[in-house]
Amino acid sequence: MPAPLADQLTVIIPAYNEAASVADTVRSVLEQTTPPARVIVVDDRSTDATGTLARAAGAEVICPPTNTGSKAGAQNLALDVVDTPYCMAIDGDTTLAPDAIERLMVPLADDPEVAAACGFVVPRHVSTVWERGRYVEYLLSFTFYKPTQDYYGNPLISSGCFSAYRTDRLREAGGWSERTRAEDMDLTWSFYRAGHGVRFVPDAVCYPIEPPDLDFMTKQLKRWSHGFVQNVGLHxxxxxxxxxxxxxxxxxxxxxxxxxxxxxxxxxxxxxxxxxxxxxxxxxxxxxxxxxxxxxxxxxxxxxxxxxxxxxxxxxxxxxxxxxxxxxxxxxxxxxxxxxxxxxxx
Amino acid sequence: MNNAGLPGTGIGGLFYLLLALCMPVVEVVRTVRGDTEPGRWRQVLTQFALACAILVSLVGTAAVYLRLVDAPSPFGLTGTALVLAPVVLAALLLCLVVVVLRVWARLLGPEPELRTPVRVG
Structure with missing residues (x-):
């Protein structure tokens, strides 16, 4: 395996009212086999103790003057202060397998044409109907569909909950756009249109918290469905x-x-x-x-x-x-x- | 379903099935052209084996379903022909979608300017 690039990496964690999970997320990043140079949590004007807990866990915390209104907005705020050649986006409720960063950085180290890399996603909690449904959906998608897409050169989405990027390519694309409700799909397709590559790394595993009930699932599915339609219309x-x-x-x-x-x-x-x-x-x-x-x-x-x-x-x-x-x-x-x-x- | 968060009937699944079944041939062509990558044959064989197992399961399911349900015999089709007919039709429909997309792409003019995303924050 080539030398990992984690010491040239900044991890960005957008967080709004993630007090229940953000400390676990930060710890799972800092305890990696190849820890990153910086871990920045964007506390998007949370009304709970997200910022305090993230700082206590060892992250740098930045806070906008007002709520940015979206994950993309919070991530862009951190992108402005990134000074490393690589950066990574991780959701505030997502933890990583101990070697996830080391593995995810491999295609970026191997191929200068690769602008982004994404990993395998497995729900952290699997108990409700909705979490179980999503668990099976992810196992199916990340075992059969995504590796096939990757082989032919175009994973459909570099998942927003856990992806690494070349910082210069990300800035050239304008950062994470707020013009659709699926900023990760928008960014991935923008990379392809600019002639860059995206890779899927099945051995790099992350564990997000999935919507546990219909109310939260409704919000997520609505966002994803609208985001897909918006991106098709845009691209x-x-x-x-x-x-x-x-x-x-x-x-x-x-x-x-x-x-x-x-x-x-x-x-x-x-x-x-x-x-x-x-x-x-x-x-x-x-x-x-x-x-x-x-x-x-x-x-x-x-x-x-x-x-x-x-x-x-x-x-x-x-x-x-x-x-x-x-x-x-x-x-x-x-x-x-x-x-x-x-x-x-x- | 062919991507997390998007529903699907199986037509999309059929598309990926065909892609995975083609992988060994594509990889041989790539290898002959000198385009090799460590671990790629392993990926190819894994996806190919998965596709074969899915194909067998699909044929088995269709056979069981036909026995279980008192299936009609449209256009005089019965048994294996009845099972294969929708699969062949779906594959043809899929090919049509792909061909239309390709023709459309050729008819289009130059790549439109990609609007710079709005930055906030």
Whole structure:
């Protein structure tokens, strides 16, 4: 493995009312096998003890005069004071595996064309329906879809909860943009359009806290669905020239629309109209196909029992997800009412 | 579902399945051209094996579903033909989407200026 670049790295942690988790996040960064040069927590005018706890855990804390209104705003504030060639964004509720930074920096060290690298995401708590659904979703996505995207050169998103960047490339892109509700997707696609590379590193693992209930999940899914639609609207002309990325985005959009219509309208209507309740089995017809990559990932993590127990929740989450995708398409494209408010999912 | 946070029917999954099944061929071409990278064959074989296992599970599921549900016989199709028909149709539809995207890209003019993001803070 090449020499890690962690000593040339600044970690940025945007935080708003993260008193329950920010100290764990800071400690998990400082206790890395290759600790970074700086850890900056942006306390975005929290009303709890986020800043105090982050400082006590060993981070530098900066605080804007007023709440920036978004994660991107808080991250940009820290980007202005970064003086290292590399920087990293980690959510205030996300902890890292002990060697996560060392592993994530490898593609940046190996290839000067790589502008960003992202890692494998696993929910830290897996107990509610929503956390379990997300757990299976991540195992599936990060075991089968993302490595395939990476092989063909275009991971769809360098996840905002844990990604490393070349600081100069990030500044050239204008930092994290606030023009969409999915700043990580926007930045990733902007990198591709500028001719830079993004890599996925499956061995670099992070553990965010996922929305534990429907209320928080609603906020997150709404933000992600609207963010996806906004990014397609913003970038579609530019990414059409990137063969693999445009195909992946086109297929994802097509599939998301078709899926939402099938789950929410076609299946229930057909089952009732034809008097064929067994048609509803189509909701779970891909259980074995989903199980294959999920069990492979779970076996590596020695969590096969947890994965099997969580599997039904994935199908609940998928159906709920369909509702929010339709809502986003109708609101953004038909009604022309873009989502402008950044509400964190948890 | 083909990305976390986005719903999907399986058409997207089928796309990734085809991509993963093509990986060994693509890697051979890359290797012949001198484009090698340590650990990439391992990645290729892992994804290929996953894709094969998913394919087997899909065929098995379809067979069980057809036995379980009193499936109709549209256009006189039954058994294996009935299972393969939607898969082939979905693959064709997928190819059509990809071809349309490619043609569209060729018809477009030069890359539009990327608007500089608004900075706050």
């Amino acid at each position: 579609w002309k530019g990414i059409l020239r990137l063969p693999f990325l445009s195909t992946v985005v086109g297929v994802a959009l097509f599939d998301a629309v078709v899926a939402s219509l099938i789950y929410l309208l076609v299946l229930p209507v057909l089952a009732v109209a034809l008097g064929a309740p067994l048609l509803l089995l189509v909701y779970v017809i891909d259980v074995p196909a989903v199980l294959v990559p999920v069990l492979v990932a779970a076996r590596r993590r020695r969590e096969v029992g947890r994965a099997l127990l969580s599997l039904p929740c994935f199908f609940v989450l998928r159906t709920v997800n369909g509702f929010f995708m339709l809502e986003a398409l109708i609101t953004e494209v038909v009604l022309r009412r873009p989502l402008l408010v950044y509400e964190k999912g948890h």
